Each structure stands twice: as structure tokens, then as C-alpha cells.
Amino acid sequence: MKLLEAKAEFIQSWGTLGSSWGINRTMSQIHALLMISPNALSTEEIMKELNISRGNANTNIRMLMDWGLVQKQLVPGERREFFYGGKDIWEISKKIIEERSKREIQPILESLKNLKELEEKTVEANTFVKVVSDLEDYTVKVQNILQKFIKSDRTWFFKTLVSFLGK
Amino acid sequence: MKLLEAKAEFIQSWGTLGSSWGINRTMSQIHALLMISPNALSTEEIMKELNISRGNANTNIRMLMDWGLVQKQLVPGERREFFYGGKDIWEISKKIIEERSKREIQPILESLKNLKELEEKTVEANTFVKVVSDLEDYTVKVQNILQKFIKSDRTWFFKTLVSFLGK
DNA sequence: TTAAACTTTCATTAATTACTGAAAGTTTAA
DNA sequence: TTAAACTTTCAGTAATTAATGAAAGTTTAA
Numbered sequence: 001m002k003l004l005e006a007k008a009e010f011i012q013s014w015g016t017l018g019s020s021w022g023i024n025r026t027m028s029q030i031h032a033l034l035m036i037s038p039n040a041l042s043t044e045e046i047m048k049e050l051n052i053s054r055g056n057a058n059t060n061i062r063m064l065m066d067w068g069l070v071q072k073q074l075v076p077g078e079r080r081e082f083f084y085g086g087k088d089i090w091e092i093s094k095k096i097i098e099e100r101s102k103r104e105i106q107p108i109l110e111s112l113k114n115l116k117e118l119e120e121k122t123v124e125a126n127t128f129v130k131v132v133s134d135l136e137d138y139t140v141k142v143q144n145i146l147q148k149f150i151k152s153d154r155t156w157f158f159k160t161l162v163s164f165l166g167k
Numbered sequence: 168m169k170l171l172e173a174k175a176e177f178i179q180s181w182g183t184l185g186s187s188w189g190i191n192r193t194m195s196q197i198h199a200l201l202m203i204s205p206n207a208l209s210t211e212e213i214m215k216e217l218n219i220s221r222g223n224a225n226t227n228i229r230m231l232m233d234w235g236l237v238q239k240q241l242v243p244g245e246r247r248e249f250f251y252g253g254k255d256i257w258e259i260s261k262k263i264i265e266e267r268s269k270r271e272i273q274p275i276l277e278s279l280k281n282l283k284e285l286e287e288k289t290v291e292a293n294t295f296v297k298v299v300s301d302l303e304d305y306t307v308k309v310q311n312i313l314q315k316f317i318k319s320d321r322t323w324f325f326k327t328l329v330s331f332l333g334k
Numbered sequence: 335t336t337a338a339a340c341t342t343t344c345a346t347t348a349a350t351t352a353c354t355g356a357a358a359g360t361t362t363a364a
Numbered sequence: 365t366t367a368a369a370c371t372t373t374c375a376g377t378a379a380t381t382a383a384t385g386a387a388a389g390t391t392t393a394a
Contacts, residue, residue, distance in 0.1 A: 001285055003289070003291065006295065009282060026382075036298050037291070038294040043341075052384090054341085054385070055384060055386095056384070062342090079338095080339075089302050089305045112177075117168050118168055125170045128170060128174065128177075131254050138257065141325055192352085220355060221356095221371085222355065222373075222374080223352075225371065225373085226372090246362070247370060248370085
């Protein structure tokens, strides 16, 4: 297989995966491109490689930087900026989980908190409060686990967790 | 707070959460509605409650049944079908994880498998193969963990895992 | 300074995804 | 049978989300 094909296919798959998880396709594709590129790329190069407009490239590069998945590299004597992305998939997942849990779990907990003080005492109200409380408990537990994950170390995590789950 | 408000807010939040994770809003909302409803509901009732069309209701109810998150209930002497959803959040997450990993992890592994046999031996090719291989290893590990999770039992999982991670 | 090299913004347009509702299909009971 | 009660489909439309590209903004070096 030729590198060029393989790269294209990889970028394509990564983009699809991203968009089925609520991350826009271009953002995932730029990320994929930077992961597999041995050196940092300029906006121009990214645009050319993925066939996208300047605006699109710029917006999504900035988003990736927001998420901490991509960094600027300033090359001495070069006017334009270069971008590179980490290649360590463990670090990448930790970042993604960190960002998403920050952006999505906290607000949900916030919104669940208030839903339990109901005036009614009907069966329907009870069912409702039960579901909401369970969900809240569960969410807190998941959040704790994710926090631990974010702070954990790769080798330890896999070695220990896998053997642990194997029991 | 009034039950009616609380219900609306819950359905709304659940819908938003779903759509930020690539699950369509109506599907999540129907699911939310059924979770908090003490009895099974007919299509008609779902339509009225969420203000959606017959077609939309029908399609999304079927999707939820596909995912195993909602079941039909046949009431003797009743012509129409009633639907209800499990209220156990642990079971719900297991189902969701099961469906999504089946639909999304397998295809990714499939696609990664072939990308590593490159003709080129350049630096760029090496970087590429390294990233793809790491990603493949990682994905397999994650898949294994998820499989275990799907098969595990709630009490065991939380009690043991949480205390384990606490170390 | 200023003009070239670059980055960012944003109104417009395009692409994608979800929803509607009427019509076709199916089931049941009389 | 058949007709009423219900479910499913699907072409058309609406809503949402993403992408374009020209214009405005910024930085740098001469």
C-alpha cells in the first residue's frame, strides 16, 4: 500500500469516527493529519492537504488548540505559524475525556440537582425523583472514575486494570 | 418545583446530552420520557407529549427498540402498542456502550488493520505506521475493557473499581 | 511608516441531518 | 370480507451545522 492512500484513508476514518461522536469532521481530520505528520504544518499546508478553506482551517485549528490537542510551533526566522499534534494516543484520550467531562458532565449534574424538590407526591412524581436521583448518583460515580483516569499513568492503568478486570 | 416543569427540563437536558454525543435529539427525548413515565405510553401519547410528528415518533421508537433501550408492551384488549423504557441507569449505560462499541470500534479496527503494510520506508511512513499501530493496540485494550464492563455486575463494578482506583 | 506576509472574522452559501404529514400498509374484530 | 384502528414509509421541507472566501485585522522587517 502507498503511504498517500493510507494517509487519506486514515484521515477519512478518523474524521468519520469524530463526527459520529459529536466532533466536527474537519476538526478530527486536521487532528489526524497532524498526528501522522512527522513535522509541524502551516495553515497553508493543512488547507492544501485536506482541501479546505482558510476560514475553516483557522477555526478548527483554534478549536484543537482550545482542547489542548494541538500546539503552535514558532520557527525562528519564519513568519507563519506551524502546528503539531501529540502522537501519544494515551495522552490524546486523556485530553479528550478531560475536555468532554468538563464541558458535559458538570452541566448535567447542575441541572439534575434542582429537579428533585417536587411539590407533588404522586406515583408519577415518585418515579421521576427516583430516576433522577439514580442518574445523579451514577453520574457522580462515573465522574470520579474519569477524574482518576485523567490523573492516572498509562502503564499502571492498563497493566493493573486489565489484570483486575480479568479476575 | 412542579413535576411538569421538572419533566420538561429533564427531557430537554437528556436530549441535549444525547445530541452532543451523536444521538439524535428526538431519540434521546423519547427515551427520557419513557424513563420517567411510570407506565408504558402509546405512540399517540409520545407524539403529544413531545410535540412531534407521527413519522418522527415511529422512526425513533424503532431505533430505541433496535438499541434495546425500549420495549413494546402489548396490553390485552388494546389494539395499539405501548412502549416502556428501563429505568435502571446501569443497565441503560451498558446497553448504550454495547451498541456503540459494536457499531464503532469494530469498523475502526478493521480499517486500521490494513494501513500498516506500506511500500515506503521514509521517516514520514515510519511516523505513520507508529501512530497507527499504537492506536490499534490502544483500541484493542479499550475494547477489552468495555467488553468486561458490559458483562460485569453493578455492585461489584463500582465497589471494587472505585476503591481500586482510589489507591 | 508602510507594505508584504500572514491570521482572524463573519456574512453568505452549501451540505447534512432531522422532521412532517399524507398515503400506503397491516392487523383485528365483527 | 371489510372497515376501523392502528403502524410504517417516504418524498418533500425545514432546521441545523459546517464551509467558503473576501475583507478586515495584525505583525514584522525594512
